Amino acid sequence: MRTVKDPSTNQTVKRFDKRNVVIYAPLLSNRGVIQVVTALQLNAYSGYMLTPKKRAPRSTTPRVYPNRIRELNKERGWSYKELAEKVGVHFKTIQSLATGDAELTWSWMQRLARVFGVKPTEIIEKPAFAHLRTVIVEGRVRAGDWGDSHVFDPQEARTITIPNNPELNRLDLYAREVEGDSMNKLYPHGSIVILSRMTQRPGEIMVGKRYHVRRTRGDLREDTIKTLVRSANGEYWLQPESDSPEFAAFRLEGEEGTTVELRGRVRYAITIE
Numbered sequence: 001m002r003t004v005k006d007p008s009t010n011q012t013v014k015r016f017d018k019r020n021v022v023i024y025a026p027l028l029s030n031r032g033v034i035q036v037v038t039a040l041q042l043n044a045y046s047g048y049m050l051t052p053k054k055r056a057p058r059s060t061t062p063r064v065y066p067n068r069i070r071e072l073n074k075e076r077g078w079s080y081k082e083l084a085e086k087v088g089v090h091f092k093t094i095q096s097l098a099t100g101d102a103e104l105t106w107s108w109m110q111r112l113a114r115v116f117g118v119k120p121t122e123i124i125e126k127p128a129f130a131h132l133r134t135v136i137v138e139g140r141v142r143a144g145d146w147g148d149s150h151v152f153d154p155q156e157a158r159t160i161t162i163p164n165n166p167e168l169n170r171l172d173l174y175a176r177e178v179e180g181d182s183m184n185k186l187y188p189h190g191s192i193v194i195l196s197r198m199t200q201r202p203g204e205i206m207v208g209k210r211y212h213v214r215r216t217r218g219d220l221r222e223d224t225i226k227t228l229v230r231s232a233n234g235e236y237w238l239q240p241e242s243d244s245p246e247f248a249a250f251r252l253e254g255e256e257g258t259t260v261e262l263r264g265r266v267r268y269a270i271t272i273e
Contacts, residue, residue: 066100067124072116073098077170086115086172110154114138117173119159133164135194137175141212143182143224143240143247150223160192162268171196174264176212176223183225185241186210191271193225195264204265212264213238215250217257225266228252 065071073083080098084091096102097112109120117135119127127134137158139151152158160175178191187193195212198204207230215222226238229249238260240247254260 065098067098067104068126069094069098069104069112069123072112072118072123075169076116076172083115087111114154115172131164132161133168133173134159134161135173135175137177137192139223140177140179141193141223141225142179143222144180146217146220146222148219148221150221160194160270162194162270168196168267171267172199173197173267176225178225181244182240182242182247183210185243186271187225187241187269188271191269193266194268194270196267197264198262205262207236210241210266211238211262212266214261214263215254216259216261223263228262 069083073080078086079091080094081091084094087094093102097104097108104123106120109123112123113120114136116123117133119134122134137152137160139149141150173194173196175192175194178187178193179189181189193210193212205228207228210225210227213224213226215224224240226249227241229237229239231237236252237249238252239249250260252260252262
């Protein structure tokens with residue numbers, strides 16, 4: 001502390017230098033207290049030197065989450081915003097559920113489980129066998145069956161357990177039950193195919209791979225499994241793998257009045273001998 005002249009008022013004051021913050025304090029005289037002028041343009045002065053507040057040290061203890069939402073989301077490489085879009089809610093809702101600020105009800109666990117492709121109980125606890133992954137069998141595929149829905153009732157949805165392949169952790173997996181003979185050379189009636197949803201990633205569409213194909217005509221649609229092939233003239237076709245002449249290939253670009261959509265790519269198959 002030293003006595004100096006305040007350059008703005010030409011009055012004698014005591015000067016304190018603290019952490020590069022200069023504060024001008026008053027001197028008592030027979031005229032009373034001299035008006036205080038500070039470098040910080042303070043509006044009031046208490047008569048004591050101001051000391052900057054010390055920041056509380058950051059906690060080094062890792063945050064504990066009350067459920068596995070963050071863990072499952074991170075395994076798949078999604079952001080909370082991406083997960084929210086898949087669930088159909090605002091991302092702040094997902095944040096609140098993950099941190100425990102919102103109640104994680106059984107209904108929420110079911111909705112999240114369908115997106116993650118796990119059992120509802122795995123939202124709050126790890127499965128007994130970490131090397132396995134549970135996938136929901138959400139519906140069926142059958143060539144020639146044109147209807148308005150081939151999805152199972154959520155209350156009756158089944159699950160199937162497959163090896164937990166790290167290469168597929170980031171993929172949104174689902175399963176379909178195969179009905180009929182349109183692919184019986186590979187997937188006999190009753191087989192289960194596990195697929196990854198199409199997300200427009202490079203390399204997803206490859207000749208020789210098998211896909212969940214949806215054809216739509218007005219309000220009707222057909223869900224089936226087909227192999228993508230390329231003809232000599234460069235056209236792409238979706239071909240059955242069947243020993244029955246009942247089923248024929250069709251073009252990927254569709255036909256008049258019919259649209260064709262690739263919904264998922266086959267990753268695993270469980271067949272019945």
